[in-house]
Amino acid sequence: MSAATFERGYKAFKEQIDAPIAAYFSSCVSCGMCAEACLFFTETGDPKYTPIYKLEPLRKVWEQEYTLWGRLKALLGISKKLTDDELAEWQELIYGSCTMCGRCTMVCPVGNDLVYMIRKAREGMAAAGHAPPDIIVGTQRAITIGSATGVGLPTLQAQIRRIERETGMKIPMDVQGVEYMALLSSMEIMSFPEYLEALAKIMKYAGKTWTLSSEGFEATNAGVQIGVSEIAKELVMRIVKAAEKLQVKTVISPECGHAYGAIRWEGPNLIGRPFTFRVQHILEVLDEWREQGKLKTEGFEKARLTFHDPCQSVRRGGVIEQPRNLLKMVASHFVEMEDHGKMNWCCTGGGGVGAIEEAHELRTKAFNRKKTQLDALKVDKLVTSCANCRLVLEDGLEAYEMEMPVMGLTEMIAEHLKEEGEMEKDKGLYRFSEN
Amino acid sequence: MMTSIDFLSWVRGPVFIMATAIFVFGISLRLLEIVSLRRKPDYSAPRGSRMVGGMRTLFSRSMYDKSTFQRSAFTIVAGYIFHLGLFIVTFLSVPHILLFRELFGFDWFGLPTILIDAVTVITLLAMLVLLIHRLKNPVRRFLSTFENYVVWTVTFLPLLTGYMAYHHSVFPYPLMLGLHILSVEILMVVFPFTQLMHTFTLFMARWHTGANAGHRGIQV
Structure with a gap:
């Protein structure tokens, strides 16, 4: 990454503007409905958190560079040029108070995809040196260590050893020619290794061949988060190279919604070509096996529970019904929040917001939205x-x-897998039916 | 000195031609500016159809889920009334249809004058209420620029002058009609260079968003 300057930022803003962006800005009538879809506005009442307002720098560049009328206005001094100070001021709006959850995109009457716009605005901000320090540090760690949180291969290896010791299961690493290559998010490795254990258990249960790759296991993409496509591409390439080297058919994105969006939807566009393998979210894989009868569970969760939809895998990712199908297998008291699925409210920590220390207070305030949703359900x-x-x-x-x-x-699914004996018998049948 | 008849023929003649030229040229330019920016190809494996998603969102975005409706009920209801009213008054009033026939050679069925009159009043009221809302509501006031008020004014005036012309109020009919036509011409000149362009570009916006979501197998 070359040194960040305002000029580089301005150029990046300019390069990001495409036909959809131009159509979006041309269509906004300042109706303000997007504010009501954003929890940073609904929980604070501060109009500066209105999603379209967060895009003012990008709008200025569009108007002054790509419309005749806008150029004229700038020339006559009717509209002011974008400044570096303005970008500094917008940092908290483009990063600190936007989780890129995309709820605003769902309500805009003219159909503007505001997240599409924020994602592009971040490219300009990062190039101008106005990404938040916490996000910059995370991005540097992703390049040098392997993940934004600083979790690298040694940490993963330690977790693998522990799981293997405790469960007696083998976690395959760098195995060539298997069907699936699983990715992990560093948060799973560090905070929720239960995921890896559950994955190993389910793979064994379903009788599928799989592996992790020591060269491409991290699924989160700090480059996408900060808005530097160059870095995002490098991080995606680690996975692509690993998957192609191991000749796997499918790469499994972990639960992490951001990771799924980054590899499934942005990945091929970042490297400029289609993948030679398939990418599936873990819940897509599990639901597929459920449908094929390869995943059988027993017993039910007794607690009254609900599902929080991760924005990037559900609203922005399209894995909407799968979690519900799976939950219904194992939960007898599953209830939905009033706004759920495509219309769910964000956890308040997506899009990098969770990693920005300065945003913590605002984020906690905005969490009142989730609290209200949960209180209403009494789960x-x-x-x-x-x-x-x-x-x-x-x-x-x-x-x-x-x-x-x-x-x-x-x-939760892994905990409810049907008894071993039953499983072996079933598996034999499936093998038979597959032939 | 210019008589009201002179004025009327002036706005119906040279001014109309000029306004139409700016309107047509301006809109074409704006649309060309947008389309020529293009869009990068999407290399990710599709889960659904761009075409189906795009077409769907063109229409679906006019509908709202319960929670969004509750949160923005005023904007949605007043917005609907005003847009529908504007459409009815513009395209279904008999004098307008006669003008279109003169210009394009074909016509369609108009609504009775009394109905158009009522719709005009409702639309004017909806616009006034929306203006008050823009001035009072913290978000809308915060977002509004000079342009928003210009756009409101040039949309409001044709409705008002049309209503006044029909009722022969304030000025004699020829002058009032002249003013009505002039107000529409101002609207036409302002149109391509302001948010009024959303009339056309919103279909592009909806299409892009719907197509991108459709590609991902999501209905938005």
Whole structure:
């Protein structure tokens, strides 16, 4: 990454503007409905958190560079040029108070995809040197150590050894020619290794061949988060090279919603070509096996519970029904929040917000939205499918003194897998039917 | 000195031609500016169809889920009334249809004058209420720029002058009609260079968003 300057930033803003961006800015009538979709506005009432307002720098560049009328206005001094100070001021709006959850995109009457715009605005901000320091540090760590949180291969290896010792299961590493290559988010490695254990258990149960790669295991992409495509591409390439080297058919994105979006939807565009392998979210894989009868569970969770939809895998990712199908297998008292699925409210920590220290107070305030949703349901347990959501939810619940366990869906499924003996018998049948 | 008849023929003649030229040229330019920016190809494996998603969102975005409706009920209801009213008054009033026939050679069915009159009043009221809302509501006031008020004014005036012309109020009919036509011409000149362009570009916006979501297998 060359040195960040305002000129580089301006150029990056300019380069990001495409036909959709131009159509979006041309269509906004300042109706303000997007504010009502953003929890940073609904929980604070401060109009500066209105999503479209967060895009003012990008709008200026569009108007003054790509419209005749805008150029004229700038020339005559009717509209002011974008300044570096303005970008500094916008840092908290483009990073600190936007989780890129995309709820605003769902309500805009003219159909503007505001997250698409924020993602592009971040490219300009990062190039101009106005990304938050915490995010810059995380991005540097991703390049040098392997993940934004500073978790690298040695940490993963230590977790693998521990799981293998405790469960007697083997966690395959760098095995060539298997069907699946699993990715992990560093938060799972560090805070929720239960995920890896659950994955190993389910793989064994379903009789599938799989592996991790020591060269490409980290699924989160700090380059996407900060908005530097160059870095994002480098991080995606680690996974692509690993998957192609091991000749796997499918790469499994972990629960982490951001990771899924980064590899499934942005990945091929970052490297400029389609992948030679398939990418599936872990819940897509599990639901597929459920449909094929390869995943059988027993027993039910007794607690009244609900599901928190991770924005990037659900609203922005399209894995909407799968978590519900899976939850219904193992939970007898599953209830939905009033706004759920595509319309769910963010955990408040997506899009890098959870990693920005300065945003912590605002984020905690905004968590009141989730609290309100949960209070209305009177649930005893919260299930989600994203390590980042889970950390942020736990943090928020603690701040509001709400005692409620938060659990990952994959783990929950793993806990309810049908007895070993039954499984072996079933597996034989499936093998037979597959031939 | 210019008589009101002179004025009327002036706004119906040279001014109309000029306004139409700016309107047509301006809109074409703006649309060209947008389309020529293009869009990068999407290399990710599709889960659904861009075409189906795009087409769907063109229409679906006019509908709201319960929670969004509750949160923005005023904007949605007043917005609907005003847009529908504007459409009805513009395209379904008999004098307008006669003008279109003169210009394009074909016509369609108009609504009775009394109905158009009522719709005009409702639309004017909806616009006034929306203006008050823009001035009072913290978010809308915060977002609003000079342009928003210009756009409101140039949209409001044709409705008002049309209503006044029909009721022969304030000025004699030829002058009032002239003013009505002039106000529409101002609207046409301002149109391509302001948010009024959303009339056309919103279909592009909806299409892009719907297509991108459709590609991912999501209905938005």
